[in-house]
Amino acid sequence: MYFVTPRQLIFPGDVVATADSKVEGPVYLDNGRYRSLVVGLVEFRDDGVVIVPLEGVYKPKKGDLVVGYVTDVLATGWEVDVKSFMPAYLPVGEALHKHVDLETTPLTTFLNIGDVVVAKVKDVDLTDEYPIILTLKEDRVGKVESGTVVEIAPVKVPRVIGKKGSMLNTLMELGCDIVVGQNGRIWIRCKDAHDEVFLASIIRKIEAESHVMGLTDRVKAEIENYKRTKQQAAV
Amino acid sequence: MKKSPVPLLQNGLRADGRAPDQMREVNIAVGVVSNADGSAVVSYGLTTAVAAVYGPREAHPRHLALPDRGIMRVRYHMAPFSTKDERKSPTPSRREIEISKVLREALEPAVVLEQYPRSRIDVFIEILQADGSTRVASLTAASLALADAGIYMRDLVIGVSVGLVENTVVLDLNGLEDQYGEGDLPVGYMPNLRRFTLLQLDGAWTREKFLEAVGLAVKGAEYVYQKARDALKNKYMSIAEEIYGR
Numbered sequence: 141m142y143f144v145t146p147r148q149l150i151f152p153g154d155v156v157a158t159a160d161s162k163v164e165g166p167v168y169l170d171n172g173r174y175r176s177l178v179v180g181l182v183e184f185r186d187d188g189v190v191i192v193p194l195e196g197v198y199k200p201k202k203g204d205l206v207v208g209y210v211t212d213v214l215a216t217g218w219e220v221d222v223k224s225f226m227p228a229y230l231p232v233g234e235a236l237h238k239h240v241d242l243e244t245t246p247l248t249t250f251l252n253i254g255d256v257v258v259a260k261v262k263d264v265d266l267t268d269e270y271p272i273i274l275t276l277k278e279d280r281v282g283k284v285e286s287g288t289v290v291e292i293a294p295v296k297v298p299r300v301i302g303k304k305g306s307m308l309n310t311l312m313e314l315g316c317d318i319v320v321g322q323n324g325r326i327w328i329r330c331k332d333a334h335d336e337v338f339l340a341s342i343i344r345k346i347e348a349e350s351h352v353m354g355l356t357d358r359v360k361a362e363i364e365n366y367k368r369t370k371q372q373a374a375v
Numbered sequence: 376m377k378k379s380p381v382p383l384l385q386n387g388l389r390a391d392g393r394a395p396d397q398m399r400e401v402n403i404a405v406g407v408v409s410n411a412d413g414s415a416v417v418s419y420g421l422t423t424a425v426a427a428v429y430g431p432r433e434a435h436p437r438h439l440a441l442p443d444r445g446i447m448r449v450r451y452h453m454a455p456f457s458t459k460d461e462r463k464s465p466t467p468s469r470r471e472i473e474i475s476k477v478l479r480e481a482l483e484p485a486v487v488l489e490q491y492p493r494s495r496i497d498v499f500i501e502i503l504q505a506d507g508s509t510r511v512a513s514l515t516a517a518s519l520a521l522a523d524a525g526i527y528m529r530d531l532v533i534g535v536s537v538g539l540v541e542n543t544v545v546l547d548l549n550g551l552e553d554q555y556g557e558g559d560l561p562v563g564y565m566p567n568l569r570r571f572t573l574l575q576l577d578g579a580w581t582r583e584k585f586l587e588a589v590g591l592a593v594k595g596a597e598y599v600y601q602k603a604r605d606a607l608k609n610k611y612m613s614i615a616e617e618i619y620g621r
Contacts, residue, residue, distance in 0.1 A: 149607075149611065151522070152485075152567075153528070153529060153530030153531060168487070175530075177527040195413065195523060196525030197430075197431055225433060225491055225494035227433060271493065295525065351611055352614065
């Protein structure tokens, strides 16, 4: 039995449903009832209710794609800031495909402090000094050489992707490369620098208005409008 | 004990014209400090508290971090200009350090710290204007700021004070009643779970008066809780209004 209505705003401690219901998201069980842990929105899906938080930090999960900044070069790897409350570590073995002799090659030849990497979360182990282990041995990951990184709140990432990637497909119409990190950092690269600035502003708009209905349509309209004015300027 | 310059209770009304079971005007706003991850300003009458939450972030120094849960640091501080008569020294006093600890312990049951191992949550509370009940206004502000930061909480914690004035139980003490009243009972209450996280008491109370006071505190907390929900709702509704118009 559910005690909530679709798209309702919910607060910490509010009852969501009885224990036999299917509830996902930040909730906890108290006396046979699911209660919310956050300020969020209630979404009804085919298989139950999902609580979508409106604020919050990035909680790393195994397999997440993230955009990180190298913050330190250590003896056998790099410390990476992935906008979480825990530090992440990228070992040499996970960064390079070939073997290197660490005694003769300084690690800074591959990655240095301030470099941006797109990486996958290989493992999360809370008992480790570096709980997040990253890897570059995957498709579509590696060091970032050009483009722009836009930072948004990590809880807004599902909005930028949209249902079955609908929002992301809309953004792709500009013909730019987009990598959405689960940690709220989005790397974009366009052929035209003006497109990059516009795309960044659209992503910020999605972040600010994520909980207002009809967002995809508004974004679609703005992108079309932008493309039209650009075409007219070219003529 | 010194006598109050004005009568605290006259014809069933208090010095500021309130009934004994009446709160002062409660004003709450969420998301007021844009640098912070979450923030709130709460005022009970003239008493105004601002809370700003940072984190969870990596715990420094590292040796303070706990492997199985996060740590929370709370700083309660009164601005030098917050008091009525003498300027308050900006140095944290013994009282402020104690209230910081008391507030941390009142918030900890609500915050799911096990979700944030090896990290730290900082809560800063600044009293802009003090007129009694500052610690409970701070508690409400801090819990709203934590919720605004998206930190997992079992419930909001609402602070209200009750006091004893001329042997009458009164809700939400102001500065005058705090100073000259016979008793003071600050309460932290989780309205959904119906649990207390803070219960302090001074003065001499009979068992009956104490029970009456706790009941009144719950009533007051539920009133403030509605205001708190409205404030949180407001933050998100205002963005929707901007887009669709009123």
